[in-house]
Amino acid sequence: MNKTENFAENQFTWQICKKLLLIVLEDKVSDVFVCELVWERLFYIRDSPTNDWVSSLLTPTYWSGKFVKAPQIISERNASVHLTRSIPKEYKQGLKNFLNFKGYRINELYPRRTRRATAVNWLIYWALENDCFSNNDVEIPRPSSPPSNPVKGHFGDPEIK
Numbered sequence: 001m002n003k004t005e006n007f008a009e010n011q012f013t014w015q016i017c018k019k020l021l022l023i024v025l026e027d028k029v030s031d032v033f034v035c036e037l038v039w040e041r042l043f044y045i046r047d048s049p050t051n052d053w054v055s056s057l058l059t060p061t062y063w064s065g066k067f068v069k070a071p072q073i074i075s076e077r078n079a080s081v082h083l084t085r086s087i088p089k090e091y092k093q094g095l096k097n098f099l100n101f102k103g104y105r106i107n108e109l110y111p112r113r114t115r116r117a118t119a120v121n122w123l124i125y126w127a128l129e130n131d132c133f134s135n136n137d138v139e140i141p142r143p144s145s146p147p148s149n150p151v152k153g154h155f156g157d158p159e160i161k
Contacts, residue, residue, distance in 0.1 A: 012040050012041065013036070013037075013040060014037060014138075014139075014140065014141065015132075015134040015138045015139075016037075016123055016124075016126070016127040016132060016133055016134060017133070017134040017135070017136070017137075017138050017140070018099060019137075019138075019140050020037075020138075020140045020141075021099060021120045021123060021124065022099065023140065023141075023143045024037075024116055024119065024120050024123075025095075025099075025101060025116065025117060025120055026143075026146065027112075027113065027116065027146040027147065027150065028143035028144055028145070028146060029141055029143065029144065029154075030144075030153070030154040030155075030156060030157055031072075031074035031075060031112065031116070031153050031154065031157040031158065032154075032156060032157060032158075033141065034073070034074055034116055034119050035070065035072060035073050035074060035119075036053075037119070037123060038073055038083070038119055038122060038123065039053045039070040041123070041126050042059055042060065042063050042070070043055075043056045043058035043059045043060075044056065044059055044063075044070040052069050052070075053069065053070035054068060054069055054070070055067070055068055055069075055070075062086060063082075063086075066082060067079065067082075072158050073115065073118075073119055074112055074115045074116060074119065074153075074157070074158075074160075075112075075157070075158035075159060075160050075161055076161050077111070077115075077161060080115040080118055080119075083118055083119065083122050084118050084122075086122065087121060087122055087125050088125065091121070091124065091125035091128070091129070092121070094120075094121045094124035094125055094128075095117060095120060095121050095124070098124050098128075099120075099124070101117075103117075104117075108150070110150050110151050111160050112150065112151065112153055112160055113150065
């Protein structure tokens with residue numbers, strides 16, 4: 001089965017576009033939302049009885065072998081490191097090259113923010129590699145205000161480990 005067939009069978013909740021990636025970097029959506037963007041593209045599926053995200057037959061073995069349940073990419077360091085390692089070298093500068101992102105200031109560096117940047121970089125890689133990046137004006141979630149405590153995140157986000 002090729003990528004196009006996989007994507008036809010697996011509709012994604014949100015298309016990847018620059019506007020969406022920027023609101024992730026600006027911390028205007030929850031960590032849970034960011035994880036779900038990645039999980040869908042790793043073909044984890046929501047298990048109705050438990051409401052957990054679990055691997056499917058389409059989940060790459062690099063992921064399903066280590067994480068049967070979808071990992072908390074923002075709150076768990078190990079999952080974030082795994083995500084970083086899954087980005088091929090030629091895509092490592094996606095934030096800078098594709099979004100012209102200059103990075104965070106020193107006083108803005110928190111594990112949550114750097115892990116969100118990793119997630120965005122991975123989403124850039126994934127969308128470009130799979131020719132699924134939308135240059136059109138697509139619907140994006142309503143941005144919220146950044147959390148009052150950037151170390152802890154949005155209401156309902158898992159605790160950072």
